[in-house]
Amino acid sequence: MEHTQIRPPERAVFRYQSVVELIRKQIDAGTLRPGDRLPSLRSLGSKMGLSVPTVRQAYLELERLEWIEARPKSGYFVRPRTANALVRKTSRRNEPVRVCCRDLLDDVHDAIHRPGILPLGVSNPTMALPATKTLHRAMKRVMSAAEERAFAYAPTSGDPSLKRQLAYRYLAQGLQVDPDEIIITNGAQEAMALALQCVASPGDVIAVESPTYFGLLELIETLGMRALEIETCPLEGVEVTALEAALDGHRVAACMFSSAINNPLGSRLPADNRRRIVELLEARNVPLIEDDVYGDLVFDGDRPLPARAFAKKGSVITCSSFSKTVAPGYRIGWVVPGESGAELVKLKRAVSCSSGLLQQLTLAEFLGSGDFDRYLRRLIPVLRDNAERMSCAVARAFPDHTRLSQPRGGSVLWVEVPGIDAVALFREALAHGVSIMPGTVFAARHRYRSFMRLSYGHPWSDKIEAGIERLGALAKAQL
Ligand SMILES: Cc1ncc(COP(=O)(O)O)c(C=O)c1O
Incomplete structure (x- = not known):
């Protein structure tokens, strides 16, 4: 214009x-x-x-x-002129099941790391706007101040400087968390693995969203537990009434829910639902392991308060990380374990001793200097624009009856093409140089066959548009 x-x-x-x-x-x-x-x-x-x-x-x-x-x-x-929005499925009663998703996950992880592949299957929001230079400068400052101390072992529960920064951020949200309560972990994945082992045993039933992040399902499978899938609304996250019915019908040892943005739906759990879920679980003494990795990446409004803000007892375990907001390769996450703290720190020591000190010190510097907040303010609009561009590109290239999520944060689009086999599409797309995440890995078993997750955590480019066109053509060819 x-x-x-x-x-x-x-x-x-x-x-x-x-x-x-x-x-x-x-x-x-x-x-x-x-x-x-x-x-x-x-x-x-x-x-x-x-x-x-x-x-x-x-x-x-x-x-x-x-x-x-x-x-x-x-x-x-x-606005994007999107395809049809995903429809809200009516709640159905699920039974606890053994998870079986590990074999397919071998293939999808392998696909992500293949050279020359367009990696639409991996959710890495920071790639949309890498913070490379600022992080590099933060690490250099740390190296010159800490010298050889930066290469030492960190304390098992983490370096005090990073824990202080995290406690300070919680305080800014109105939440009182003592730095000593926080345990630094190897990403949110380790945080959730430790938390789950503290509150549940093999054979126990763990309630999860449906669809949910495949890493949680793999964890449940590996630990010999069973998953109870709770219906999840494409816009507003886990359904509280479905959860209540599930708790009435089954002995649930713990719940693992995303408390802000669901991966793969991009739905956002309203604050009132977070409060109701915590009340429901506290009344039944069921621990909640909240996965808050996308909480800093909501597109509109204030950052959602973690579920622990609504807790009156110590049974909410908050897990998060810097993987979605700074650098997944740093492998730095944390857990605020509530009443499981003493047990969890012993488990952490037994499993991985401690987490990388240089990365912790760099992150403490990155947060303390204000670089982190400045970076988030630039990253979020890029992700929001990418979500719109990807929705539009999919609407143009995919079959007419395709349905799309409307992400409220994060870096992924959840796409349903009724009638296709997304696992077959994953293999065909790979042969054409594009990786996607087939829907079946987001369920304990036998669901979401016609769904896929596409990541828009990339600098937008003609290559991505071309990749989506190719995917659309492959999906049409299956029908
Ligand atoms: C919803 C969700 N939770 C947890 C994780 C694991 O995070 P981390 O890389 O910090 O272990 C991921 C990573 O993709 C995720 O998407």
């Missing part, structure tokens, strides 16, 4: 309609693309010889028609 003189289309009756038509044409022609910001009311008004209220009326109409959307304090943006 660089023109100095913009002529309204001929057939507009009211003046605001000329703006509506103009913008729609620009979107149709691809001049304005999903995620693009529209000109300000004042600048478009002056270029078209119209008043600010007239342009505002046009933008409100375009918003009503779902062509554009307003973002607080940022202006108006073009």
Whole structure:
């Protein structure tokens, strides 16, 4: 929209309609693309010889028609013209099952690391805007201050400087967490593995969302436990009524839920549901292991409070990490274990002694300098735009009846193409240089065969658009 003189289309009756038509044409022609910001009311008004209220009326109409959307304090943006949204499935009663997903996971992990593959299967939000230089500088400062101490063993529960920074961040959310309560781990995966072993034993039933992150399922399978899948709403996360029914029907040893953003749905659990879940579980003495790895990556509004904010007892175990917000390769996460603390630290020592000190010191420096918050403020809009671009690209390239999630944070899109076999598609796509995550790995067994997870945690590029076109063509060929 660089023109100095913009002529309204001929057939507009009211003046605001000329703006509506103009913008729609620009979107149709691809001049304005999903995620693009529209000109300000004042600048478009002056270029078209119209008043600010007239342009505002046009933008409100375009918003009503779902062509554009307003973002607080940022202006108006073009919305993706997405395929159908995912439908909310009615709750059905599930039974606890042994998980069997490990064999397929061997193949999908292998695919992620193959050279030359477009890795749409891996969820790595930071790749959309790597913080390489700032992190490098933070590490250099640490190395010159700590010298050889940076290569020593860290205390089992973690370096005090990082624990202090984490406690400080909780305080900023209104949560009182003592630095000594926090245990630094090798990513959130270790945090959850330790937490689960503290509260459950082989054979026990663990309630999980459906769909849920495959790492949790693999953990349950490896530890010889059983999964009880709870229906999960595509927009609002785990269904509280379905959870209540499941707790009435089964002896559940623990729940493992994402407390902010679900992977793969991108749904966001409302604060009231977090409170109700904690109340429900506390009343029955069932521990909640909350997975909060995506909490800092919500697209709109404040960062969701962790579920532990609603706890009155010590049975909420909070797990998180810097894998989604700084660097997954650092393998630094943490757990706030509540009443399981003493047991958990012994387990951590027995399993992995401690976590990398240089990475912990670097992260403490990265947080303390303010770089982390500055980085998040830049990363989130990139991810939100990528979500829109990917939705739009999938809507263009995939079969007409494809359904998409509407992510409220994180870095993945959950796609349903009724009638396809996503495991077969995974193998076909790999032969064409693209990796995806087939839906079946997000369920204990036999579900989500026609679903896949695609990651938009990449700098957007023609290569990604081409990869999605290829996937769409392969999906169409299966039907
Ligand atoms: C929802 C969720 N929880 C936990 C993890 C594990 O995180 P980490 O890499 O910190 O072990 C992941 C990683 O993909 C994830 O998506």
